[in-house]
Amino acid sequence: MVKRIINSEDIPMAEALRILEEKLLSANPSITDEVVNNTLDYLRKFSKVGPDKARELISELMKRFGLARLTTIQIVDLMPQTADELRVLLGAEKREFSDKDVEEILNLLKNARGS
DSSP states (O other): OOOOOOOOOOOOOOHHHHHHIIIIIHHOTOOOOOOHHHHHHHHHHHHOHHHHHHHHHHHHHHHHHHOOOHHHHHHHOOOOOHHHHHHHTTTTSSOOOOOOHHHHHHHHHHHHOOO
C-alpha cells in the first residue's frame, strides 16, 4: 500500500512530542520500535516548553516582531538565552533587528521558561 503525504506543516518539537505521545502511545503503549523510542527520548529531553506555550510563543513572535513561522519555531525549539544566540537565528530574516527587539524577544522567552 502506497502512502502519500497529504499535508506538511512545520511544527515545534513540543507539538511533535504531543502528537507522537497521543497517536502512537495511545494506540500501542508497548511500542518497542527503536526509531520511535529514540525520537520520543530526544523530544522529551530537548523540548523546552509545552505544546500550548510553544504555540502561544510562535503566534506572539510572528505578530509582534513580524518573524517568519519557521524562524519562530527554531527560536521556540532552541530558546536562546543570549543576544548572540538569538541573532544567529534571526539571521534568516530579511531585516535587521534592534537591540530593543532582541531584548524584548529574550525577555519573552525567559518568561516562558519560568512559567
